[in-house]
Amino acid sequence: MTTETHVLLATLLAALPWAETPSPLANLAIRGITADSRAVQPGTLFVAYRGVSVDGHRFIGDAVARGAAAVVGEAAPEDVGALPVPYIRVRDGREALAWLAAAWHGHPSQRMRVVGITGTDGKTTTTTLVSSVLSAAGEHVGVLTTIGATIGGQHFETAPHTTTPDALELQQYLRHMVEAGVTTAVLEVTSHGLAQHRVTGIAFDTAIVTNITHEHLDFHGTLENYRRAKAMLFEHLMNTPHKPNTPKVSILNADDSSFAYLRPIPAERYLTYAVEQPADVRAEQVRYDNSGTTVRVASPLGTFDVHTHLLGPFNVYNVLAAVAAGIAHGADIPAIQAGIEAVQRVKGRMEPVDMGQPFLVLIDFAHTPVSLEQALTAARAMTDGRVIVVFGSAGLRDRAKRGMMGRVAARLADLAVLTAEDPRTEDVNAIIAEIAAGAEAEGAEEGRDYVRIPDRAEAIAYAVAQAQPGDVVLTCGKGHEPTMCYGTTEYPWSEHDAVRAALQRLGFTAHQQPS
């Protein structure tokens, strides 16, 4: 990343939270920062770290040959060898990159309020609800989720299959927000992003957790590591600068097992939310009707009703988290109610597709055992008929969850259509076999309770063709995603188009606005 401007190396290094050397480097002009040697241009600061698949230190020579002005790395200088440019050793290259990126962009997170939302399931939905509540309360909100970034009314697509961008890109978004007059940034933050220091250096003011369950253990190794990564968001509260009149607030789900783990992490204010346990923000009563869900909330502001168009009992939790965020930011009851009500749908999350068919079709993003269970339970509550589910499991990701998802589907769906979900370089049939093994362990029988149709468009067509009036068809795991990965290629994909095409094949043609 380079620009016409430059920043002195000393200024950048001063942002590192540990002492860095040397004054002779003070006046070196840096024209850009990158961790990718292929992006180095003359004057760039190259940051080397030990990556997931390759050691970035291997590319120092390449970076220097392309004109790097200086190199930051984790390795001891004697292991790097003699360089014609300054080498600055740091304790952790990724961490250093994050602070350098923040400094390069002028620490934008220190110039607005920043809300971070983490958890296994419900981050995107909660981020959407929180931003709507804060907007209704008069804040100028910038948002970054899996679905993309929204800044000053403009939408930006982010990279496929990623949520939390790399530190340099993320800081660039934050700077853009400041320039666009954003007063509050609401960021969906993943455990990958936390563990890889993509959000390190961001001055978070409010941290929210949805829940912490089984996911991404392929990446983190153990549940303990996964929880530690999530905890980093809460540690960033007190480890980053305070802003005037802005307390550091920790918003926790008192019904979730993460509560005991996250509560000891220091903050200036705690707000808890729950349905079951006592909590600051508590659902006293939940009513479902055709237009959505009404929750009676008992809170420090008093007791009031909020109505959401979102479907599914789990959304009660997402709504409660957003109410708590509103309270933390000083929103009044009407603003909280208006903000929750304003969210009509979240793309690809329990989203109905209505082309006049006599059964319900919902597009959902559930891709974990817990979220699949939640989605199926919610679907079951919407019908006296059958629940038909279409889903797969991603290649090169957490294998343990495949069988677990098969078990969940066998227990909760009347028919499961097992299909592709980004197989990547794995064999789609082998992935489906692992899901099927889980389903069979739960007593499901192929042909009766589940079928295998690897082609996802065909799987969806089959599912809707099986539906009888009153049934619910739920397609899980792709949601909003615009591509599907086979091998190493991302092919265009639209779950919405696939569902609409399947319904058209059955003769349903009523027009629905594209989502």
Ligand SMILES: CC(=O)N[C@H]1[C@@H](OP(=O)(O)OP(=O)(O)OC[C@H]2O[C@@H](n3ccc(=O)[nH]c3=O)[C@H](O)[C@@H]2O)O[C@H](CO)[C@@H](O)[C@@H]1O[C@H](C)C(=O)N[C@@H](C)C(=O)N[C@H](CCC(=O)O)C(=O)O
């Ligand atoms: C597998 C994985 O975790 N990869 C992440 C990781 O890559 P990495 O930098 O360690 O990659 P590497 O290939 O080992 O390269 C090491 C270093 O060598 C450098 N290099 C490499 C080649 C070269 O010629 N020159 C060179 O300088 C690279 O630029 C890099 O600095 O660190 C990068 C910086 O943080 C991430 O962008 C990248 O995410 C990849 C793109 C990815 O797909 N991540 C997914 C799994 C992800 O993070 N997903 C979550 C959401 C998950 C969910 O909720 O479902 C997300 O937050 O997006």
Ligand SMILES: Nc1ncnc2c1ncn2[C@@H]1O[C@H](COP(=O)(O)OP(=O)(O)OP(=O)(O)O)[C@@H](O)[C@H]1O
């Ligand atoms: N609070 C919740 N608890 C459990 N499941 C949920 C919750 N909220 C949503 N879900 C389920 O998880 C799916 C994904 O929702 P959402 O995109 O909001 O979560 P996410 O954490 O952002 O996921 P990702 O990080 O993969 O984008 C939904 O489609 C729904 O099935």
